[in-house]
Amino acid sequence: MAPALCAICENARALVKRPKNGQKLCKACFITIFEEEIHHTITTTKLFSPGDRIAIGASGGKDSTVLASVLKTLNERYNYGLDLVLLSIDEGIKGYRDDSLETVKRNAIQYDMELKIVGYDELYGWTMDQVVETIGKKGNCTYCGVFRRQALDRGAKMLGIKHVVTGHNADDVAETILMNLLRGDLPRLARSTSIVTGDESSEVRRSKPLKYAYEKEIVLYALHKKLDYFSTECIYSPEAFRGSARTLIKSLERIRPSAILDIVRSGEDMAKLVPAEVTGISHCKSQKVSLSSADGEEEGAGGCGSNGRSSGGEMAEMEKKLQEDEEASSREFDVASITPRKANGQRHDRIGGRNGLKKDPGRKLTRQTLGTCKNCGYMSSQDICKACMLLEGLNKNRPKMEIEVDVEDEESSTLRRRMEGLALAAG
Template sequence: MKTLNERHDYGLDLFLLSIDEGITGYRDDSLETVRRNERQYGIPLKILSYQDLYGWTMDRIVATIGRRNNCTFCGVFRRQALDRGAAMLGVDKIVTGHNADDIAETVLMNILRGDVARLRRCTAITTSSEGAIPRSKPFKYTYEKEIVMYAYFKKLDYFSTECVYSPNAYRGHARTYLKDLERIRPSTIIDIIHSGDSLAVKGDVKMPVQGTCSRCGYISSQILCKACVLLEGLNRGLPRVGIGKATGGNMSAIVKKYGLREEEEEEKGEDGRRHHGGGEGEGMERRKGEMGGCGSCTCDSKKRTCRDPSTLLDVTRPDRPEF
């Protein structure tokens, strides 16, 4: 972003935004990379932590609920934290480092979960909910390995270590499956992205109306947004019940009750995937207006008018773009 901004004289005000989830041995190391990027590129850096925003760190959350559903918490909190940070910086775009591998994993996850509401938008280069700051994914068609090779040969300072909690993440299973498919058919990742692009929700299907959370004011289709629901459970000690049980105890019940999904698809740079290029910072452009909410509280799949995914989709095969 910095190079393109200078080369083409876009006149953008760029910022780095990094979220500190509070994961010892992972995020603390990556933040050092981001701070070096700040000095190298001369771009202002803002760091927001889960501790400051929510009063919890991921290490504490995992110690409380175990490893089974921790990515649910991290995904919801991280997306809201990005929006809060973007609002503080006054930007009008959030640019994330999602690559082709990330997007293909998300398509596969949403198919396996039957999550049509997210499936219809997860491949878009620019995504936005009403009142939320748009997010762009310029590396949509760039493979993860291409980014790593570029950073290596250009001697860029980047961070590529996986989250210590990612082996238990649902996304990890999707990634393993994709890698197996890629060995058989090298074009699998791009093919899956094109398949996701060809899906669209029928125009006569009623989708949940976006409102705002009655507690924190962020976007939500329910009375409370998912972040507030999760925080309420943590602060009341509900997730502690059932720890160690094979069934997941009350934590699984809470997750199912509110329609929460492990590793929601937005977020950029969520746990369970590698992070490359510019450390954990997200490129941003200065916002011209005010922010009306965050993108963390998307529609609850349980509230869809139609529960049969086959009735919600029009499958077409538009001509594929040449790359």
């Protein structure tokens, strides 16, 4: 049987079968298409402006290494005008992070980029090895996740940078959507589905240029480009709740390869139903500034949340329909409370009222207002940020951090006790 030819150039032998859609491509066409899809995501969602200084969250793994390589390539190919810097977080995990940081150091030389490394011990006085020794392996990813997000932002501020890009891919986003659905946390689901966290007024924005790229295709790209990356998984991550979500996502992908992007799109659609005053963001609000449109792309093509394959027309129609649905008054009522009409044509709700349409008070969603932590001064929607809450529990039997909490209101006190309870339960 003759070897299959590339579906794009129809000349070279096909070496890659895309996990996303099963398309058979040669090595060169696959690399080009992968890069062009990332370029399409960047331009249609208007992630950058010429002259921006961008910090790439670099862990040494496949995602961040591919992100650094692709951004360097696209920056030179399309003249983005970006100043790219590598920012790494040293969580203090012996046998894992210390080895992966050696990869990051090599990448910094290979890509000719400045490298900044910030450690947990420097910021918090604790390494993750010490945290795990104190609380055990259950719940340790909660600590690391909170610390790491804050460390990225604080590291960027040290560099005078207001925009951090991370290597989160479509699989990661789908896992996060599933986790927040299982938790019933719609405000967080809405924020996590956005390709950008924060806006021009934020001290530090975070974005995900690889949001629509499959993990398997990222691995294929790294393989065919012969990129230098670290492939060992974190020694503490098997205990994470995310691991269960990942297993389910991979099972769904085997049955239906498009399931990952389907979940991402569904999460985006659900996010639009959550009020902006609750999430603290407005749809597409953080994507105002664009690169030069000299690349020939029609401005706004693909719309907010484009997956890099849409021409934009069908997405615009879908968004218009969703907007109409959101404004429909029927969305304010509890469908479950409606019973069939009685013989006299009147409706009765479950309580027995006449009219039948009973307004659903629903669960109260807390309004998110961004401020600063009274302890460390880091941006937070609470008076005391989550990192300081966790540190207070860890430091109970150790000297306090340099800055003490001056005032603690009732809401912060409640949150503190809750976080301490979680820490004790984790132990």
